[in-house]
Amino acid sequence: MPQYQQQASWRLEGGGQIIDLETAIKDGILGGGGGGLPAGKDGTLGATAEKLDLKKMIEELDSAAPEDVPSVFICPISLEPMVDPVTLCTGQTYERANILKWFSLGHLTCPTTMQELWDDAVTPNRTLHQLINAWFSQRYLLLKKRSEDVQGRAAELVQSLKKVKGQARVQALKDLQKIVVAHPSVKKTVADSGGVSLLSSLLGPFTSHAVGSEVIAILVNLCLDSDAKTSLMQPARISLVVDMLNEGTIDTKINCTRFIEMLMEEKSFRWEVVSSLSLLVALLRLVKDKRHPNGMAAGLSLLKAICSHEQVRSLIVSVGAVPQLVELLPNLSPECSEPAWHILDDLSTTPEGLSALKDCPQTIPNAVRLLMRVSEACTQYALSILWAVCKLAPDECASLAVEAGLAAKLLLVIQSGCSPELKQRAAELLKLCSLNYTTTLFISKCKLTRTIQ
Amino acid sequence: MISMLYFVVESMGSFCSRQQPLNEVDSDENKQAAKIDSRIAEETKAEQHIHKLLLLGAGESGKSTIFKQIRLLFQTGFDEAELRSYTSVIHANVYQTIKILYDGAKELAENEPNSLKYVVRADNKEIGEKLSEIGSRMDSPCLTKEIAKEIVTLWNDTAIQETYSHGNILQVPDCAQYFMENLERFSEVNYIPTKEDVLHARVRTTGVVEIQFSPVGESRKSGEVYRLYDVGGQRNERRKWIHLFEGVTSVIFCAAISEYDQMLFEDDTKNRMMETKELFEWVLKQSCFEKSSFMLFLNKFDIFEKKVHRVPLNVCEWFKDYQPMGSGKQEVEHAYEFVKKKFEELYFQNSKPDCVDRAFKIYRTTALDQKLVKKTFKLVDETLRRRNLIEAGLL
Numbered sequence: 001m002p003q004y005q006q007q008a009s010w011r012l013e014g015g016g017q018i019i020d021l022e023t024a025i026k027d028g029i030l031g032g033g034g035g036g037l038p039a040g041k042d043g044t045l046g047a048t049a050e051k052l053d054l055k056k057m058i059e060e061l062d063s064a065a066p067e068d069v070p071s072v073f074i075c076p077i078s079l080e081p082m083v084d085p086v087t088l089c090t091g092q093t094y095e096r097a098n099i100l101k102w103f104s105l106g107h108l109t110c111p112t113t114m115q116e117l118w119d120d121a122v123t124p125n126r127t128l129h130q131l132i133n134a135w136f137s138q139r140y141l142l143l144k145k146r147s148e149d150v151q152g153r154a155a156e157l158v159q160s161l162k163k164v165k166g167q168a169r170v171q172a173l174k175d176l177q178k179i180v181v182a183h184p185s186v187k188k189t190v191a192d193s194g195g196v197s198l199l200s201s202l203l204g205p206f207t208s209h210a211v212g213s214e215v216i217a218i219l220v221n222l223c224l225d226s227d228a229k230t231s232l233m234q235p236a237r238i239s240l241v242v243d244m245l246n247e248g249t250i251d252t253k254i255n256c257t258r259f260i261e262m263l264m265e266e267k268s269f270r271w272e273v274v275s276s277l278s279l280l281v282a283l284l285r286l287v288k289d290k291r292h293p294n295g296m297a298a299g300l301s302l303l304k305a306i307c308s309h310e311q312v313r314s315l316i317v318s319v320g321a322v323p324q325l326v327e328l329l330p331n332l333s334p335e336c337s338e339p340a341w342h343i344l345d346d347l348s349t350t351p352e353g354l355s356a357l358k359d360c361p362q363t364i365p366n367a368v369r370l371l372m373r374v375s376e377a378c379t380q381y382a383l384s385i386l387w388a389v390c391k392l393a394p395d396e397c398a399s400l401a402v403e404a405g406l407a408a409k410l411l412l413v414i415q416s417g418c419s420p421e422l423k424q425r426a427a428e429l430l431k432l433c434s435l436n437y438t439t440t441l442f443i444s445k446c447k448l449t450r451t452i453q
Numbered sequence: 454m455i456s457m458l459y460f461v462v463e464s465m466g467s468f469c470s471r472q473q474p475l476n477e478v479d480s481d482e483n484k485q486a487a488k489i490d491s492r493i494a495e496e497t498k499a500e501q502h503i504h505k506l507l508l509l510g511a512g513e514s515g516k517s518t519i520f521k522q523i524r525l526l527f528q529t530g531f532d533e534a535e536l537r538s539y540t541s542v543i544h545a546n547v548y549q550t551i552k553i554l555y556d557g558a559k560e561l562a563e564n565e566p567n568s569l570k571y572v573v574r575a576d577n578k579e580i581g582e583k584l585s586e587i588g589s590r591m592d593s594p595c596l597t598k599e600i601a602k603e604i605v606t607l608w609n610d611t612a613i614q615e616t617y618s619h620g621n622i623l624q625v626p627d628c629a630q631y632f633m634e635n636l637e638r639f640s641e642v643n644y645i646p647t648k649e650d651v652l653h654a655r656v657r658t659t660g661v662v663e664i665q666f667s668p669v670g671e672s673r674k675s676g677e678v679y680r681l682y683d684v685g686g687q688r689n690e691r692r693k694w695i696h697l698f699e700g701v702t703s704v705i706f707c708a709a710i711s712e713y714d715q716m717l718f719e720d721d722t723k724n725r726m727m728e729t730k731e732l733f734e735w736v737l738k739q740s741c742f743e744k745s746s747f748m749l750f751l752n753k754f755d756i757f758e759k760k761v762h763r764v765p766l767n768v769c770e771w772f773k774d775y776q777p778m779g780s781g782k783q784e785v786e787h788a789y790e791f792v793k794k795k796f797e798e799l800y801f802q803n804s805k806p807d808c809v810d811r812a813f814k815i816y817r818t819t820a821l822d823q824k825l826v827k828k829t830f831k832l833v834d835e836t837l838r839r840r841n842l843i844e845a846g847l848l
Contacts, residue, residue: 205817
């Protein structure tokens, strides 16, 4: 390539960005903004502080605004941008640390050209370092500027929410939500400018769905302190959230479930807050909606959290949760199976729940099928339910279970690497089931081999 | 439907009376028939876009007040002629009220243990008897300044005040205080009732009344049309006509939550809240409403607010497991949430599994407060519009 001839554009090997000379000068990459670098005494480029800064910039830019770094800036060994580029006698440039490591492993070749090196000196490539520094600095400064802007915009939006009404309010909320999700650093700004209490105050008995769903979408992404959460637990506000859980889009519904879960973590939370039939019915509807698996998962997660409060369990059973959940089981993904079985296990501790489990024809077959299939936790829950149901009505259920192949499964459990308590449970259940059978008949049901017997 | 039948009948009349040659009659008939068919099709199509709302509830639950509010909010309101027509109603209400109070005081004086406090002062007795007689007439005389003064005197009698504060076992209308406070105005010679007066006026609804309206929102483009039906609240023969409202978009059920300690007008041994409970259960079970949304208006919250401190909820059998908590505003909220939960429970207990997708929302209302009714209706409108979009698969 003729040295001083200016080309319209330089095509770089391996693709990547095209830096043409004019743009490079205009953008200040060549000499303008980047500035010179003080060379250290030992010949390494710049002070250590400079290098760290570059490293920091590279890291932040990588996470915040992934953009294609020009391929000439990338070290061929690590495929990372070079912080201290050095050139070999073959003219190829590498990250100093990487090429030195290559040499220390005993290689005296150039990794890319495979040529044998006639000179093992590594020359710092100051030009390239300057370019890399300038390129990253420019973008870093731009990022910082944009993020500062974002903070300002967020504060502006919070202020405007105090005044606007109607459609303008909905729009401001939508904008704020977008910013909070895109720039997590904004959360603090929102909280500091009184955003949390303002948003809470927008939720009331006369809040429209449009406003309410946007407010929840924002609150779910913020960190709420104790006072905020307590004030959000007011019955009128919870009713509003339940209504949105009933009527909203799938995203709104998921936000509502996450919101309620957030409130449940609070110390001052009382079970009465979630003892609403409307909430439980809406949750069940969400859990059963096969079109939206992420909705199902969110619903099950909240239902599981609610179920951990004993006092609400009979209410959950009264809305028909047991048969509806049992019917869902065969089609659930593994992530959803566990919470579903956990819920059923919790419900089995109430008399209504247990009898609902017994009455549902699919309980035993589904439980038997599940043993040892998904996870130890699921096996534990399923076993616990089978135990409870068989104890309740041994004649009916034990035989049903055995017919469904329970015995063989139990043996599997006993032989497996599960916890001792689980194995003990399995053994007890096996004993319980065997009571109605003669030994020979039972053994045939277990499909035992002689050795195990 | 009725207007269409009328049209058909009219056209039929013109067929029979036409004197024309046979073949012409045929083609004319066909033309007419085609016209009628297309008109029926048009009207059916138009009807489908009209959301029909049915106001249900026990007597004096506030249905007609809501109805009047909607008229004031979304139609041209009441013109002067209509306002004037309420003058005699209001005067009659005044006489009825004071009669109930006076007769009630006499009754309490006879039957209650500490009867002395219900005994009207000697010099007021004559007024009382006179007013009681007027109140029992079918046509009441105009309210003059003199009579108004007499009523005020009687109203201020401690016995009458005492009776009023124990008004739950009598049939004292809720707006008694309002009437008594505005007597001077009502007795003016050129008195024309204000909108507020009309809202308080009490006329028993007979038959069915309907209005058609379009709530104009901010966007002004949706143009949803609603038709609101108000039926009488009393018990007679409900089951016979209820199925005429099959397929209404929404049932707006009004329940006056302040009535938990009052008895029915039709049967003074029956608690009004229990009657509301039974009526709600009955309505929920009707198959004609299987697809209708249910909007429950827990009405008369302003009266409920004040009563909760004086009269515990437990006096009503349905609320006997109520545990009071807190004081002041907190107590009111707690009591309200309790009542709301009871209605919620009732709803889910009486809804069949296949009605699970029916929308059900509870609103706290005070039908006399126009701003509140407007806000409440905005929410109802939003819910119904969202339902529409969901059903059309657009949401």
